[in-house]
Amino acid sequence: MNKNYSVILSEASKRAQRVEGAQPKNPEGARARHTATLLFNLCTLAAISMVATAAHAQAIMVDTTIKPGITAIVGGKLLTVTHGTIENGVLLMENGKITAAGPAASVKVPKNATIIDAKGMTVYPGLIDAETNLGLTEVASDQVNNDLVETSEEIFPNMHVYDAFHAETEHIPIDRYNGITNAVVAPRASDTMPGQDSFIQLAGRDRDQMLLNRDVSLAMNFGNGPKRGGRGEGAGGGRYPSTRMGEITQLRQALIDAQEYMKARASGTSKSDDTASGKEGKGGKPGSKFDLKNEALIPYLKGERPVIIGVEEGHDVEAIMELAQEFHLKVVLSRLTHAQGVLDKIASYHVPVIVGPIYELPEAGERYDAVYSLPAELQKRGVKVTIASYDNEFLRNLPYAAGYAVAYGLPYDEALKSITLYPAEIFGVADKLGSLDAGKTANVVIANGDPLDVRTNVKQVYIDGIAIPMVTRQTRLRDEYTPKQ
Amino acid sequence: MPATTPHPVRVSPLLYCAFAFSAVSLFATSAHAQTIPDLVIKNATVMTASHGTIEHGAVWLHNGKIAGVGATVNAPPGATIIDAAGKYVTPGIVDPHSHSALGNDVNEATSPVTPSMMMIDAFDNNDRALYFALAGGVTTELLLHGSANMIGGQNISIKNRFGRSRDEMLFAGAPRTIKFASGENPKRVYGSKGQLPSTRMGNFEVMRQSFEDAKVYKAGWDSYNAKVAKGDKDAVAPHRDLKLEALSDVLSGKLLVEIHCYRADEFLTEEAIAKEYGYKIRAFHHALEMYKVGGEIAKDGTGIATFADWWGFKDEAWDAIPWNAVMSMREGVKVALKSDSNDFVRRLNQEAGKMVHYGGATEDEAIRMITLNAAWIMGVDDKVGSLDIGKDGDVVIWNTDPLSSYARAEKVFIDGDLYFDSSLPGYGTTHFTGVMHGGGFGGSDDESAEDAQVGGGN
Incomplete structure (x- = not known):
């Protein structure tokens, strides 16, 4: 067995032995441990007090700059996603890319x-x-450290989550520990158009290395959630829009404004370019005023990037799709949960669907498995189903949600695609991510079993071909408090 | 005290429960059970929770109880047979921490000490959260007061006989339990009103003062009862105060104490206060930092009802690690998993599966965390929580290993009676008719800080 690998496994098994083999300790041992604990806490306290405003985020950064050398993962069962399962496979990685993934024989x-x-x-x-x-x-x-959504206006396509993205968050190592290597960061879905999403990699030397695509898609939401006066963040009673009519009108007006702006800029005259003092924007025609909000919508009006529409209910899907089609938006439906009544209609749109969270409770009158079975029902109708966590603390459980969809009828291969290839396709990175294929980025996971099963342990994660230290704030706490033999 | 306490206004909780329970017992043993034919589930992988797993095993239910468990059972010829080849059988899942079916009445958040609140008074037996739990194999639940108060109300233990009347759903013979809480929730609820407690110092001072008052109250009643026992006809009964009476019952050990708290230092403080006033703590709930002091707490015999992998939703959950349950168990702490959520209650089996992942629990240990140990937290482990002869016939048949991602509860039996069958059309329920009610409070507010601010904490 290779040295590298024996390190991986023996560390894990040592930990397991330490925990499993624990005997009742003598008082001296216990006291010593508590002293160590105290020192640890004091050190932690000191570290925390030095960074008062970001008390919790001290994650170790992992530089994924390409290093020379070839890595070969041999003898494992490869779930390639695109070309089946290969027992006793070989996967080669070099220069941050997968260079081969096939049977050992070939x-x-x-x-x-x-x-x-x-x-x-x-x-x-x-x-x-x-x-x-x-x-x-x-x-x-x-709240003081939350940057989930800018609540001062509802229409804010010019909000970019990358401006807030805190690369040192302790959440990232904890999520990649369970095999998650990439994610979309979106503003909270409490407004109709809260900003643009970023596509990230869960390792990097710094923020810039982790932001793979800064403005990957536009977040748009419709239904009960974005109503002002509801339970949304910063909701003041009675503010516009307080109904679905208000939401649609607000969105339509914003898209019309941007369309007119786009046309005016294309022809060199902008409506807002009515004074000599109009600030000249970068790349704009002479004299035209650069408007961040309208400018932000141009790629979406041109259909160059996807608009992720968060919409939960069936009738809401129909209403918002009318608007989306009016402006020829490149639609991805998201947050779908209570849409069992319009499954065929949804399939007829021929758009990707992000389902979930599948743990959403059924509505009154619905059977207990109405939401669990939604991915399977959509898939039966030819929809490419993606599953998302829509979360932060429970993000690491993403593969288990896909597994649960299998329990309720989603074919296993589709479930695996729902958290690999299909999201890669939606966000335009399927040429780089989402499967074990030569030429793709070497984001690879080794686990001791089925990735979708709750009992499985991830043993090693590679990002850009770099072996990520399997250490998190939580493993450090675990090891600190695990009784020493 | 109850024996000689007059009850002029309100039936005492103990007697009240006793009435209800005796009615249920009659019901369960005569009205129902005799109409249910004997049932044998055979050829299943039987996870007993108490004595390992039996491959190709059988379980025999007779008169609402488990009458046989093993490779074979001696059931009578007329018994109904279910061939469960390829399937798994477990005891009914027990959730020792839920706020389901209590509507918006989870927290009486008007005073930090409300031990005379009776959760039975808020119980809505038609709440669909109970249905969702049943469909997840949950047959027993502890429905608790919230965590807004240092000393909250008295909880109710139910059997999830969904579709039966309110009183028929109560767990006959379950001990009385009471909910305490400390930490961020009471701090936030009362601190935001400019009231005591707004700090942890305040938290525990409120508790100490309450028990000081209860000591005086109890002494008054003890003295009165002693006089009455000696035949003193002139003895004058002290004033009866429902709040102090409940606290006095805590001091007398008549209530199992269930404490919501997160941090290691709080476990130690709570144990010290319990020792000072002479009561025992049955379990810490949430208990996300138990891995730090498990060895100490194990000596006190206090268990925990914890989350599998929740973390980071508030400051006092920042040091949570998913190895907490297994590490604490290895230190000798009795460990149960719980939902605190109308969502997670539906899949506690998966939460248990995570214990194989995080820390290497055996399948037996993992199953026990959601059955026998959870029943112990509630004080009903002599009646439910394992597949043992004489215990209640609460049994779940799963399509596959319940600890995997792929498990679905297919049939759920309570007291030998089928309550849920996923193959049935509609809801899959067998006893429910009518309209299910909404979820009200919707379970945990520890699930999100936003909810906590609205709900006041549970």
Whole structure:
């Protein structure tokens, strides 16, 4: 067995032995441990007090700059996503890319490769969460550190989550520990158009290395949630829009304004360009005023980037799709939960659907499994179903949601795609991510079993071909308090 | 005290429960059970929770109780047989921490000390959260007061006989339990009103003062009862105060104390206060930092009802680690998992599955965390929580290993009676008719800080 790999496994098994083999301690041992605990706490306290405003976020950054050398993961079961399951497979990685993924019989391992023995293990592409709030919040209840959504206006396509994305969040190592290597960061869905999403990688030297696509898509929401006067953040009673009519009108006006702006800029005259003092924008025609809000919508009006429409209910889907079609938006339906009545209609739109969270409670009169079975029902109708966590603390459980969809009828291969290839397709990165194929980014996970099963342990994560230290704030606490033999 | 306490205004909680329970007992043993034919589930993988897993095993239910468990059982020829080849059988899942079916009445958040609040008074037996729980294999639940108050109300233990009347859903013979809380929730609720407690110092001072008052009250009644026992006909009964009476019952050990708290230092403080006033703490709920002091708390015999992997939703959950349950168990703490949520109650089996992942629990240990240990937290482990002869016939048949992502509860039996069958059309319920009620409070507010601010904490 290769050295590298024995490190991985023996660390894990040592931990397990330490925990499982724990005997009742003598008082001296216990006291010593408490002293250590106290020192640890004091150190932690000191560290925290030095960074008072970002008390919790001290994650270790992992530089994923490409390093020379070839890595070969051999003997594992490869879940390629695109070309089936390969028992006893070989996966080669070099220069941050996958260079081969196939059966041991047909992939030659170069002599100079570092061999990782993955016998008995399952190897699969890094998982992708299609909607999260990663880096926008640390401790959910700490409002002072939350940057979930700018609430001062509802129409804010010019809000960019990358401006708030906190790369050092402790959440990122904890989520990648369970095999999640990429995610979309979106503003909270409490406004009709709260901003643009970023596509990130869950490792990097700094923020810039982790932001793979800063403005990957536009967040749009419709239904009960974005009503002002509801329970949304900053909701003041009676503010516009307080109904669905208001939401649609507000969105339509914003899109019309942007359309007119786009046309005016294309022809060199802008409505807002009515004074000599009009600020000249970058890239604008002479004399035209650069308007951040309208400018932000142009790529979406041109259909160049997807608009992720958060909409839960069936009748809301129909209403918002009319608007989307009016402006020829490149639509992805998201947050779908209570749409069992219009499944065929949804399929007829031929748009990708992000379902979930599938743990949403059924509505009055619905059977207990009405939401659990939604991915399967959509898939039966030919819809490419993506599953997202829409979360921060529970993000690491993304693969289990996909597994639960299997329990309620989604074919296993589709469930795996729902958190790998399909989100990669939606966000335009399927040429780089979402499967074990030569030429793609070497975001690879080795686990001791089925990735969708709650009992499975991830043993090693690679991002850009770099072996990520399997250490998180939580493993550090675990190891600190695990009784020493 | 209850024996000689006059009850001029209100039936005492103990007697009240006793009445209800005796009615249920009659019902369960005579009205129902005799009409249910014997049932044998055979060829299943039987996870007993108390004595390991039996491959190709059988479970025999007779008169609402478990009459046999093993490779074979000696059931009478007329018994109904379910061939469960390829399927798994477990005891009914027990959730020792829920706020389901209490509508918006989870917290009497008008005073930090409200021990005379009776959760039975808020119980809505038609709440659909109970249905969702049943469909997840949950047959027993502890419905608790919220965590807004240092000393909240008295909880109710139910059997999830969904579709039966309110009183028929009560768990006959379950001990009385009371909810305490400390930490951020009471701090926030009362601090935001400019009231005591707004700090942890305030938290515990409120508790100490309450028990000081209860000591005086109890002494008054003890003295009175002693006089009456000696035949003193002139003895004058002290004033009866429902709040102090409940606290006095805590001091007398008549209530199992269930405490919401998160931090290691709070476990130690709570244990010290309990020792000072002479009561025992049955369990810490949430208890996300138990891995730090498990060895100490194990000595006090206090268990925990914890989350599998919740973390980061508030400051006092910042040091939560998903290994907490298994590490605490290895230190000798009795560990149960719980939902605190109308969502998670539906899949506690998966939460248990995570314990195999985080810390390497055996399947037996993992199942016990959502059955036998959870029943112990409620004080009903002599009646439910494992597949043992004589225990209640609460049994779940699963399509596959319940600890996997792929498990669905297919059939749920309570007291030998089928209450849920996923193959049935509609809801899949067998006893429910009518209209289910909405979820009201909707379970945990520890699930999100936003909810907590609205709900006051549970």
